[in-house]
Amino acid sequence: MRRYIVTSFLCVAFVGCGGGDESSGSVLSLQAPEQVSIVDSSSGSSALRLPPGVRGIAGSDYETDPTRFWVRDDSMQALDTVNMILSSLQQTNYWEQTNAGAYRALVEQDNRGGGERGNSGPEYEEWIVTSTRASNSAPQIVSFWIQQTESMGEETPSVIYGKLTVTAEATDDAPLGQFTLTFKNIALSLPDTSTDTMFEGYLRTVARTDGQSEVEFYMSHGDVAGTLAVGEFAMRERAHVVGNPTTDMGRAYAEKAFATNQGSGTMTDNAEYQLQFNADYVALRDVTNSNQLKVLDRNDFATRVHRYGVYDATTEQRVDQLSGFPVQDASGRNGWAGFHGVWFPENVTLVDGQTIYRRVFGSNTSTPYTLVIAPGKLEKRTRASITLGDVLNEEMEYFSPSAGGEQRVKFTGSDFVRTANRVSGEWQIVDPPVSIASSFTTGQWLNFWSQSRGSVEFAWPASLNASAPAFVWSRTTMTADSPELAGGDLTLNGYFHMLRANITSNQANYQNSESPYLTDATAVNSGNQTYVFDRETLVLTLGGNPVTLGNGVTVTQGPGMFGFNCGPLFPTALTSFNDVGSQTTTYEWSVGSNSWNQLRALRDSDDNFVAFDAPIRMTYVHDEDGSPFDGRTFFLEWDGTNLHGIPHEQVGESGMWYPQFNIPTGTAVTSGAASYKIKQLEGEQFMVEVGSPSTVYAAQGFDLDGITITEPTATPYADPAIGAKPTVTAAPLYVGGVAQTATDG
Numbered sequence: 001m002r003r004y005i006v007t008s009f010l011c012v013a014f015v016g017c018g019g020g021d022e023s024s025g026s027v028l029s030l031q032a033p034e035q036v037s038i039v040d041s042s043s044g045s046s047a048l049r050l051p052p053g054v055r056g057i058a059g060s061d062y063e064t065d066p067t068r069f070w071v072r073d074d075s076m077q078a079l080d081t082v083n084m085i086l087s088s089l090q091q092t093n094y095w096e097q098t099n100a101g102a103y104r105a106l107v108e109q110d111n112r113g114g115g116e117r118g119n120s121g122p123e124y125e126e127w128i129v130t131s132t133r134a135s136n137s138a139p140q141i142v143s144f145w146i147q148q149t150e151s152m153g154e155e156t157p158s159v160i161y162g163k164l165t166v167t168a169e170a171t172d173d174a175p176l177g178q179f180t181l182t183f184k185n186i187a188l189s190l191p192d193t194s195t196d197t198m199f200e201g202y203l204r205t206v207a208r209t210d211g212q213s214e215v216e217f218y219m220s221h222g223d224v225a226g227t228l229a230v231g232e233f234a235m236r237e238r239a240h241v242v243g244n245p246t247t248d249m250g251r252a253y254a255e256k257a258f259a260t261n262q263g264s265g266t267m268t269d270n271a272e273y274q275l276q277f278n279a280d281y282v283a284l285r286d287v288t289n290s291n292q293l294k295v296l297d298r299n300d301f302a303t304r305v306h307r308y309g310v311y312d313a314t315t316e317q318r319v320d321q322l323s324g325f326p327v328q329d330a331s332g333r334n335g336w337a338g339f340h341g342v343w344f345p346e347n348v349t350l351v352d353g354q355t356i357y358r359r360v361f362g363s364n365t366s367t368p369y370t371l372v373i374a375p376g377k378l379e380k381r382t383r384a385s386i387t388l389g390d391v392l393n394e395e396m397e398y399f400s401p402s403a404g405g406e407q408r409v410k411f412t413g414s415d416f417v418r419t420a421n422r423v424s425g426e427w428q429i430v431d432p433p434v435s436i437a438s439s440f441t442t443g444q445w446l447n448f449w450s451q452s453r454g455s456v457e458f459a460w461p462a463s464l465n466a467s468a469p470a471f472v473w474s475r476t477t478m479t480a481d482s483p484e485l486a487g488g489d490l491t492l493n494g495y496f497h498m499l500r501a502n503i504t505s506n507q508a509n510y511q512n513s514e515s516p517y518l519t520d521a522t523a524v525n526s527g528n529q530t531y532v533f534d535r536e537t538l539v540l541t542l543g544g545n546p547v548t549l550g551n552g553v554t555v556t557q558g559p560g561m562f563g564f565n566c567g568p569l570f571p572t573a574l575t576s577f578n579d580v581g582s583q584t585t586t587y588e589w590s591v592g593s594n595s596w597n598q599l600r601a602l603r604d605s606d607d608n609f610v611a612f613d614a615p616i617r618m619t620y621v622h623d624e625d626g627s628p629f630d631g632r633t634f635f636l637e638w639d640g641t642n643l644h645g646i647p648h649e650q651v652g653e654s655g656m657w658y659p660q661f662n663i664p665t666g667t668a669v670t671s672g673a674a675s676y677k678i679k680q681l682e683g684e685q686f687m688v689e690v691g692s693p694s695t696v697y698a699a700q701g702f703d704l705d706g707i708t709i710t711e712p713t714a715t716p717y718a719d720p721a722i723g724a725k726p727t728v729t730a731a732p733l734y735v736g737g738v739a740q741t742a743t744d745g
Contacts, residue, residue, distance in 0.1 A: 027133050029095035030140035030166040032179045035070050035083055036203070036215065039252075039277050039298065039687075054666045060316035062677055065309055067665070072684045073296065075254045075273040075284055079239055082203045082217055085162065085183065091737035094131040094142045094164075102130045102726040106326060106334060108641075108736035123343060124735070126334050128725055140166040145725035147188065149347045151198045157188040157347065158198055163720035175213055175245050180204040182720045192724045197221065199235070202717045212250075214242045218712040224268070228261040235259070238712045248279040253709040274709065276702050282687065283702040295696045296687035305662040305683035308643040310616070313668060313675035321613040321640030326732050326740065327356045327369070327602075334732060339612040339639070341477070342371065342600040356602060359731035360740065369610065372479075374538040374599040375548045376591035380484070381455070381473040381568070383584050384617075388458065389466030390632045394647060395419060396448040396456060399559060401497055401517035406559050409436060409448065413466055416440075422559075437464060443577050445496045445568070452647035453634070455588075457568070459581050469581065472635055474617050478587075479601055479609040480535050484571075490533040492540075492569035492587055495521040495577070498529050499566035499589065501545035508549055510558045524574045531569060531589070538599055540566065540589045548591050555593060563592025615639045618669040618676060622661060629661050636669065641736060643678070 056063030092105040106124040128145040142164040151158040162183040170177040184200040186192075201219025208214055222234030236257045243250025252275040259268045272287040282296040310319045324338020335344035337356070344350060352373040357366040388411050398407045408420035408427065417433035440446065440460040448456045450472075458470035476482075484490055498518040500507060506514040521527035532541045540547040547566060555561050567588035574580065590597045602610040615637040622629045629647070636645040648657040667678045690696050733740060 026136070027098060028136055029098040029131070029133060030169050030177075031095045032086065032089070032140075032142075032164055032166045032181070033170065033176055034086060034090050035068075036079060036086065036176065036217075039071060039275075039282050051665055057316045060311075061309070061318040062311040062316035062679055065318070065679065065681060067680050067682070069303065069683050069685050071301075072686060073282075073284075074271065075252075075275060076239075077254075077256050077271070079217065079237075079254075081219060081237060082181070082201070085181070088125075088127070089142070089144065089164065091734060092127055092129045092144070093734050093737065093739065094129055094144075095140075096739075097129070097131045097733065098133050098140070100131070102128060102728050103730065104334065104728050104732040105129060105734040106336065106732045106736065124334070124336055126345070126732075128728055130726070140164075142166075143720070143722040145722075147725070148185075149345060151185050154198075156198070158185050159188055159192075159725060160185045161192060161720045161722055163722050173211070173245060174205075176205050176215055178205050178207065182718055184720060192722075193719075195719070200717060200719075201237075204716060211244060211246065212242055213245050214240075216240050216712040216716070218714060218717065220714060222259075224257045224259045224270075228259060228266050230261050230263050233258070233260040240709050240712045242709060243277075249277065251276050251707060251709045253711055255711065274704050276704050278700060278702075281690070281696060281700055281702075283693075283697050283700070283704060285704050293693045293697060295690045295693040295700075295702075297690055298687055300688040301685040302688065303662060303683055303685050304658050305680045306659070307680075307682040308663065309679045309681050310618075310638045310643065311677045311679065313677050316677065319616065319638060319640070319676060321616070321638070323615075323640045324612055325358055325360075326735050327358050328366075328731070329354070329356060332729050336735070337369075337602050337610065337612075339614055341595065341598075342602065343595070350600070367604075369602040369604055372538070372599065372601045372603055372609070375546070376539060376589055377597065377599040378478040378533050378538075378540060379475040379588050379590070380478055380482070381475055381586050381588055383471040383473050383586075384619075384635050386456075386470050386472060386633050387466060388464075388468045388470050389413075390634075391450065391453070391456060391470065392466060392632075393628060394450060394453075396450045398446075398448050401515060407436070411464075414464065416464070425561075443580075445577075445580050447497060447568075450647075452645055459577075473586075474614075474635070474637070475588075476614060477599065477601070478533070478538075479599070480538065481609045481611075485533075485535045489535050490571070490587075492531045492533060492571060493573045494529040494531055494566065494569050495524065495527075495574065495580075497565065497567060499542075499547050499564055499591070501542040501547050502550045503548065503553060503564070503591075504550055505553045508553050508555050508560050508564075510560070516560065516564055524576060528573075531566075533587075533589075540591075547589060549593070560592065563590055563594055563597035565590050613640070615644070616671050616674075616676075618671045620645075620663070620667070620669045622663075624661060627661055638676075 088107045091107045097103055105127045107127050109123045109125055125146060129142065131142045133140045144162045146160040148158050148160065150156065160183060164179065164181045166177065166179040168178040181203040185198040186194045186196060190196060199219055199221045203217045206214040206216060217239045220236040224234045224236045228234060236255065239252065239254045241250060241252040255272040257270040259266055270288050274285045274287060276283045280298055282298060284294045284296065286292040311317060312319060324336055327335050327337045329348065333344065333348050335342060350371060350373060352371065354371050356369050356371045358369065359366040391411055392413055393410055395408050395410050398409045406422035407418045409416055409418050415435050416437045418430050418436050419433045420427045420429050442460055442462045444460045446458060446460060450456050453472050455473050456470055458468065461468040500516055500518055503516045506512050507516040518529065519527060529542060534541055565588055568586035569588065570583055570586055604610055618636045618638065620634045620636050622632050622634065624630050634645055636643055647660045649660055651658050663678050665679045669676050669678060731740065
């Protein structure tokens, strides 16, 4: 489990949200918190609907869908893992399946960084879940099993065993209710009773009679203070909070410790904090950093929105898309087929021509499809116009086909500069940035990659300025059923960024000064190439030879590890390079050993390719005084679940990706003649640090030494003891938290 997405919070000390009125017969279900946090912003609210001043149609999805925010700070990182489990549990909708037996759920993962535009599609993790409650006076018991291909950064197949016991739901006096969550991760080869864990831990509420709310969290592997052999690691994460829900005051302890020995001795990375908070401030002592004091203002915070909803501007109903459906192979292993291709876990081998089944919840029948895999993928690209001013100071990636060099670059307003080079897979900062404008000639067609915009292309202008035209693209994968192939093979013309056929090992790995790319054409009739996309094989050819890696060629180094792209390719031959800027439709061929470099599609029993809804592309102009993005045009894409196209940046040592701006609730966007509304649904709040912590600390009467919150220990941990993972052959009941019904799709 690598994802960190949380879904809600309540505004008291150690906060949480639950509520399970679902019933099974006469038994009502209980629900645990969706999220826990040490403190919240004092102005926070649970399940906000619309912010002040924004109105909607009463009862519409736009009006009723809740907006939830949670608080994040370095001291709260110890809770990342348990919040990941709690939020993922919400996608299983366990309270709806009380006493209904074991079932499957596909929990959506987010491993690519927030907001990134790309064609890789969603990834899922299969959960097996049972949810039981013997009576309305008995606890709700949820057992879950998660099989993984890796754990704690190691390529070791493993299973997470977890048990959630809920004895009481949240109330005003007990904001987390009463529950215990225990979990362990062991290698797949070990029996479920094994104590040889890769990690283990618990999260529990502690019963009190003094009006206080108390919760403890502990997770560990090995001994972080012990001696580690070469190749070993140890970790410990723990938190302990005692707070008063009525006065919104309390104290907390948090720690996140990691140690590893990679052959040069034990390296450690520790963070430990003591906290005290009241209704307005949080005092925080950084124990591992010379007891440095910080005071955070609970009335002053920055917000980063991570999830939005899109609604019809007139009816205010959610905009749904048939983005895909769950599938299984013959062994019952679950995957997903959708607009971006076919996904299965990494340990599942797929081959061209195998049968894949769609099994729908509520139906005893399964629908077979034939899996089509080609070693490359041709995409039709339709452009939209922007200017270089729209990408001002946005970092983009640039790839030199001849040298295989990767650079991060940006347009400064009057120059193009290099800000980083990729060396041995890692980005190395170039400071100060170096101009690369002299590398290009007037009219040269250039292709850059933006994390939020996708491909950004333009012809190098005679005068470099913000008004110079540039283009971004939407993409559709080509199959034999595409209209362009109705008459047979598709002939395409290449002039720039042209791949060779039968790419050799030296070329693929940029060895011995060789490259997989041909030299760019010097004129429309000099150095240009004619490619043909074969309708039968679905492979691009050059001179009758496949534009793919040669037989037995593997990529072991360099940018080709991520695949190779060929294009832009033009359906009509150019009469002049000046015509490039007027071409609204082009094509791009991708090839490589990764799933996202290949065509993966389904044919039905009539030998037709299955079509899914393309993401809705919407035009958005950001309006925020003082923002570097004010007035810039973006093309957002809505796939029915996620809104893509907002620029993100990687922040701090955590490596987490954060949006660089928020879209306000109520913002109107358009897609052709259609109009939509956007609403914020989930996000994080970061409390602002006060400038004079000692002064505020004294004025608020804080005393971090007055009552020391104890460190949780491993003693309360108990093995989940839920037995071996049940065998479930039925189709998943939930995918990404959405119930699957017999009428879906």
